[in-house]
Structure formats: structure tokens, C-alpha cells
Amino acid sequence: MAGAQEQGLKLLGAASGVSPYVIRAQMGLGIKGLTYDYLPEDTRCKSDLLLVSNPVHKKLPVLIHGGRPVCESLIILEYLDDAFPENGASILPVDPYRRVVARFWAAYVDSKLFPSCIGILKTGKPQQRADKVEETLSALGLLESALAECSKKGEAEAPFFGGGSLGLLDIALGSYLPWLEAIGHLAGMPPFLDAARTPKLATWAERFRAAEPVRVLLPAADKVEEYISTVLYPKWKAALTALATN
Ligand SMILES: N[C@@H](CCC(=O)N[C@@H](CS)C(=O)NCC(=O)O)C(=O)O
Known part of the structure; x- marks a missing residue:
């Protein structure tokens, strides 16, 4: 094209x-x-x-x-x-209200969900870690409700936050899926997205991973784990050491 x-x-x-x-x-x-x-x-x-x-x-x-x-x-x-308005599906909803809702939650995913989740690995203190786990689960709970609301399409429930096709919020949240998996695994925790706690998000995540062009772009969680272990852990350690010596 x-x-x-x-x-x-x-x-x-x-x-x-x-x-x-x-x-x-x-x-x-x-x-x-x-x-x-x-x-x-x-x-x-x-x-x-x-x-x-x-x-x-x-x-x-x-x-x-x-x-x-x-x-x-x-x-x-x-x-x-x-x-490129003529190319492919629209990434943002056409309806102005749905557009701002998608922008709101995409910003929330970046400013709250991911910092809380990665924060689990950044601290060695048990209470701080427990707080970050709680914050992550609470953010996912809110996104579970947002999914129910955003994907309402007439009477039926649409498959994605964006409705019938992938939209801004699907991409914003979905790009973190391998990271949520890797962080949970490195922290020795059960998966963040499970059918009992966040059933809609769990089903959405499966659908998202299988969708085009996601399928070929999303990295495997173990690749992210390796990146965290070999690049981020040493970086965080160096930052802490610099802080302690200044
Ligand atoms: N808010 C930015 C975040 C971008 C970001 O953190 N990019 C990383 C990707 S690896 C980066 O460039 N890191 C290098 C650095 O922080 O120096 C976005 O959504 O594009």
C-alpha cells in the first residue's frame, strides 16, 4: 500500500x-x-x-x-x-467522547499501571513491593471495568477497547503484556491477568496477542526477562549506588 x-x-x-x-x-x-x-x-x-x-x-x-x-x-x-486517514482502520475512535476516553486510559496505563508494575522489581523492601503489587492489581481492576465500558457496541460486547478492531488503548496496554508477564515471573508471582480476577482482560489479552499485526511484533516474555536481568537490574543498581555515595 x-x-x-x-x-x-x-x-x-x-x-x-x-x-x-x-x-x-x-x-x-x-x-x-x-x-x-x-x-x-x-x-x-x-x-x-x-x-x-x-x-x-x-x-x-x-x-x-x-x-x-x-x-x-x-x-x-x-x-x-x-x-494517513485513508490507510487501514482508524486507530482512534471517531466519536469525540470515545476518543478522549481512549486517550485518558492510555495515559493512565503509562503513568500508573506500568510504573507500579515495574516498581515491584525496583525495590528490595517487602512492604514497598507489596504496595506496588497492590497498586498494579488495583490499576488492572480499573482497566477491567474500562474494557467493559469501552468495548460496549450496541447491545453486544466488542472484542477490543477500540471496538471491532485494535485501537489506541489496545495498543497502549497490549504493548506491555510481555512486560507484565516477565515482571510477574521474575517476582515469583502468579500471572497478573487471570480468568478469575480480570476475566475480560484475560480474554482480551489472548485476542490481542493473536491479532495482526501484533502477532509478529510482540516479543516473548523470556526475551523481556533477559533484558530486565541484563540491562535494567544493573542500571538500577548503579543508580542506587550513585545515590548512596553522593
Ligand atoms: N513516553 C515515551 C517513552 C519512551 C521511552 O521510554 N523509550 C525508551 C525505549 S527503550 C528509551 O528511549 N530509553 C532510552 C533512554 O531512556 O535513554 C513514549 O511513549 O514514547
């Missing part, structure tokens, strides 16, 4: 292949049927192109369209909808 408009689409992504944010952008590009050049970055040694394209946060992903950079994964998804 290549067209003149998509000329020069480049995605600055992570070489690790496990970044939920980069995967979001890839899912959006897949939904829109767009072809692009993938430029893998080593986050320990950022390229000049990344630093010039995202001088504020210096983070991935960055979508470059016709030489102009678009930063932040959720903003990239919105941009793809606006820039």
Missing part, C-alpha cells in the same frame, strides 16, 4: 526489540499498512539523528516522515491516523 505520502517514513527504534513504546509505533504502522525503514538505535550510545530528532527527551521511538520528526509513542499513533 505504498504511496507518495509515505515516502521517507523512517522509524528510530530500539535494537533490543523489547521496547513497548517502539512496538506501539510498529503496530500503528502495521495497522496502516505502511512501509518504513527501521533504524535500530543503541540507547547507550545515541546517534546524532536521534539527538537532533528528539532533543527534549532523547528517547525512542521517533517517527520521521518526510524529514520531520514525531516523538512519543502515543502521539505517533495519533499522527498516523491524521496523516
